[in-house]
Amino acid sequence: MKKIYLIGLTVLIFACKVNKTPETDHQKKADELAHKYIMVDGHVDLPYRLKVKNFQMQKEFTGIPVETKEGDFDYKRAKKGGLSAPFMSIYIPASYDTQGAQKLADSLITMVNYIATEKSDYFEVAKTPAEIREIFKKGKIALPMGMENGSPIGEVADVAKYRAKGISYITLSHGKDNRICDSSYDTTHTWKGLSPFGKDVVKAMVKEGVLVDISHVSDDTFYQVVEMSPVPVIASHSSSRKFTPDFQRNMSDDMITKLGKNGGVIMINFGSTFLSSEVAEYRKNLQAEIKSILDKKGLKARDEAAEPIIDEFFAKHPLAFADVKKVADHIDNVVKLAGIDHVGLGSDFDGVGNSLPTGLKDVSDYPNLLAELLRRGYSESDIEKICSGNIFRVWEKVLAYAGK
Known part of the structure; x- marks a missing residue:
């Protein structure tokens, strides 16, 4: 569908007799914090969006996202919103076989590197939190990469190969069960969780310092991963099932609690159907x-x-x-269950289509969410953890374990 139609959800506003920071101050403070701290987004689908738009590897091509009205992401909007490091999703549809998946993954990785090379004043590829910090100091946007769907992993040795190519996390599955594990969207339950090959892949990811991403996987897969992993895991773009009881793609309260005990982090998806x-x-x-x-x-x-x-x-x-308040509700629930150290942002910009919530329509809008969190009493330290502190803590632990 080419046209977009919007409708606002009814919001009840309750007035209470307490001393409150004026609304303009909340928004001003939120904008300040969005630019003061590094902001990492666990999942932005820019590469695949450009791929299906017939991105061409030519210098004269104008689609490199410095400024555009297309999609949810470009450099100027990202800088306005305070976004420092969007994980570029190397998205592989579930329909691809291993060979096709590898070709697509390589082409998308090449695209991200090309963007960083051709627009080096704006972007730089990053493989570690330390690199992101250095890129942030330069005023550029860092482009770490995460592989969405592990189907390009044809053999265990491929994990190390893709880490060398810049992949920092691998989402084990996508919309269908694959050779690694079962998917939350599939009812086949091929492996009842991880396959034997999948267990070896997880071990290899831990060894190579690749974050294990459990977004998209089945509940059985999640519990098996957490049980066997000696390091924290992430959900790069998931939300709380409490608000979507029939949506297995989101994480249940018990899963969120166990993710917290594992030391991991859930990065909240902004898609309206993930939220309500x-x-x-x-x-x-x-x-x-x-x-x-x-x-x-x-x-x-x-x-x-x-x-x-x-x-x-x-x-x-x-x-x-949904609206920005609903995103904050999901963050509240994670904090209640697992603590402030286990939640982050994983918007799924450019990936959820015409379902982004009111107040979070593109990468310029992150301050709206921070303002809502400030209204709810989150501290500046809390905001820093949600923006990047939590994912950096997990990522650095994974790298340190691999280094041993």
């Missing part, structure tokens, strides 16, 4: 209704003749969105 079951259900019903209308006319959603029908439908039935 009410929004997810509303959207699901709309999709079913428009599908029924198209089916009766013998049309598919991709058909040119379907476009005006879809446009008319959504003009009368606007989409619903």
